[in-house]
Amino acid sequence: MKKLFSPPWWAVSAHIQTILPVFFKVDKPEVSRQRQELVDGDFVDLDWVGEAVNGQPILVILHGLEGSSDSHYVRRMLQTAKDNGLCAVVHHHRSCSGEPNRLARSYHSGDTQDIHFTLSQLKQHYPNSPLYAVGYSLGGNVLAKYQGEQGSNSVLDKTVIVSAPLCLAACAKKLENGFSTVYQQHLIKQLQEKMQAKLAESHLASKMPVTANEISNLKTFHLFDDQVTAPLHGFSDVFDYYKRASGKPFLKNVQKSTLVIHAQDDPFMTDEVIPLAEEMSSHVEYELHQNGGHVGFISGGVPWRPTFYLESRIIQFIKG
Incomplete structure (x- = not known):
């Protein structure tokens, strides 16, 4: 377990870590929207930054509960991907792209069906492109469950799971x-x-x-x-x-390189989300930080211009 993150003195509080980033969103890069029609008559929307080219890596982003490509953490990740010349695409959960979905059902914390469809489509259209994914909160739990369900059949080369409610x-x-x-x-x-x-x-x-x-x-x-x-x-x-x-029981079946990041002071969680060594496969790398809040991880700067740990860590992991 690596200790790579340390908050500045003014952002030690879990609630500052969780709330402050909401008020300091970076500008979102220009996105292009793609609608995917689903077999049950519903749809999910994808927001793309950069042009997908077969053979070049693609980063798939899953937002948290009631999030979207406008969420502060997604905006930062999209901008970081752009800065690093990486094509990125946001998979919106049903009803989260700004338009209501068509069915009575919506999405939930263990809904791997839709992300499986999106990833399969990406692999079909870009068969030679390495696929990476990062999931935040609910989206992270979905990714953990997907990785465990698919095992060695997962089309994802590397996955990062952030602040996921695994229990x-x-x-x-x-x-x-x-x-x-x-x-x-x-x-x-x-x-x-x-x-x-x-x-x-x-x-x-x-x-x-x-x-x-x-x-x-x-x-x-x-x-x-x-x-x-x-x-x-x-x-x-x-x-x-x-x-x-819950994603935690699926970690032992993961067969593709996966990084899980938690903060022990996350106000959305308890220590029950923390997996024991025997509950994870050898393909899972686990980072537990004392601070960080929920999808926060403010690492420096000043209160009116914070800097963050997650984006550089995610890029480091997928490029490593």
Whole structure:
């Protein structure tokens, strides 16, 4: 386990690490959008930076819960990829690209079906291109699960997983206590609004597992996932969902080079997300830092112009 990250004195707090980056987004490079039609009648959108050329590497980026190519960490990664002459593409989870998806279902923490489709399409169109991927938070959990499911069949040459909630039940419980509830309230509100919009569509309302009045009472992830996420995506209940969708049990089956980065002070998580050595394959490199918050990792600069650890570490890993 490497100790490569150290926060500046003014950013030791996990909450500063987590919140401050939101207010200091870098400009997003110009992107071109590609829509992928899915076999079930839905779609996912890809945002590209740079031109894909067969034989040249492609970096695939998976955002976190309710994120997009506009998320602060995605913007920085896109700019870093551009600066390094690397073609990058953001895979948006269903409903996260700025346009509602077509079906009652949406996306969830263990949904590897869509990323498998995207990666398969990339491999088909660019068969000689090395494929790399970085996943943040929920997107990181999805990547961990994908890598474990696919094993040696994974089309990804190298993968980086950042601040992933690898034990969903423990993370949901953590977000019900202390200041962490602020993050839960913010994210739940966004999810509720999306569900209310679907309930307002007559062709979707009958397929929803809850009513508009019930949605407003689902104020924790545990409740929302039990009443909405689980039934919409084929799980028997929240416990079944958290057990089957958590990425941690899949790490032992990873057969392609994978880097996992966590901060021990992450306000979204508990120590239960930290895998033991015997829970990871030899292809997994694990970095646990004392500080860093949730997808933060401010490494220097000044409060009004912070600098970050993640992007340089990700580039170092995939190019190493």
